[in-house]
Amino acid sequence: MENILTISGNVKYTITLDPGVWIFDDRRVDLNTHFTQVKEISNSNEAYTKAVSKHWDREIMEGAIYPPTLKTEKKFEKEKVLTGTFGIPFKPFLLNSEPAPDAKSLLVRTTTEEIEFPLETAYNFILGYSNNGKPLTSDGPVHIYFADGSNKDNPIKDIIGFTIK
Template sequence: MENILTIAGNVKFTITLDPGVWIFDDRRVDLTTYFSQVKETNDSDEAYTKAVSKHWDREIMEGAIYPPTLKTEKKFEKEKVLTGTFGIPFKPFLLNSEPAPDAKRLVVQTATEEIEFPLETAYDFILGYSNNGKPLTSDGPVHIYFGDGSNQNNPIKRITGFTIK
């Protein structure tokens, strides 16, 4: 149970977070490249159109069969998941908790202290949950990285929970 975190406080819904299942989440980001990539705003309709176009182009070029390249792509993706260093954006979890309109601060509880952040800053957090394919057991279960990557080499560790005030 020490790996389970909660978002509580001045929220409509208390959220329980289990970092152990995030490896299967499509929102995961590769922390080895995330902060060095150029951020671009993503339009969901545009992303969907591009994905469908890519699939359509593949079917035109290779036929509507299961080409061997897809098998190797899946194997590569599985290998990447088993050896990668990943995080997940914190924003969807905060939004699902539905902070009250008067909520302004996020308090991060760690094993040794409580750290307060403006709620708007917390929306940009990335929660790191694996390092080289392994869960963060010794100083985890998650690490907090700021959205701009300014603490990339020294994230906030030993997180035990979150309270919105």
């Protein structure tokens, strides 16, 4: 039970978080590459047109090529999950707890201190939950990473709960 965290306080619903099941969540992000990727803001219509054009050009030049079998893709994905370092955005969990309209901050409780953040900042947190395929048992169950990656080498550790104020 020490791996279970709660979001409580000035919320409509108290939320229970179990990081052990997030490995199966499609919202997970690879923490090894997440903070180094260039964030592109593009027109989705333009991106779609370019992708279709590229595919069409390749088929004209090379002929139709069928994708690899799902078996090889599943094997690659399974290996990635077993060896990767992952996190998950915190925003969906905060939104599901439905903070009260007058809620202003998030209190992060660790084993040694309490740290208060503005709620708008907390919406951008990434909760790291695995390192090289293993759960964070010694200083976890989660680590908090800021959206800009400024604390990626020294995340907030030993978290035991969250309280909305």
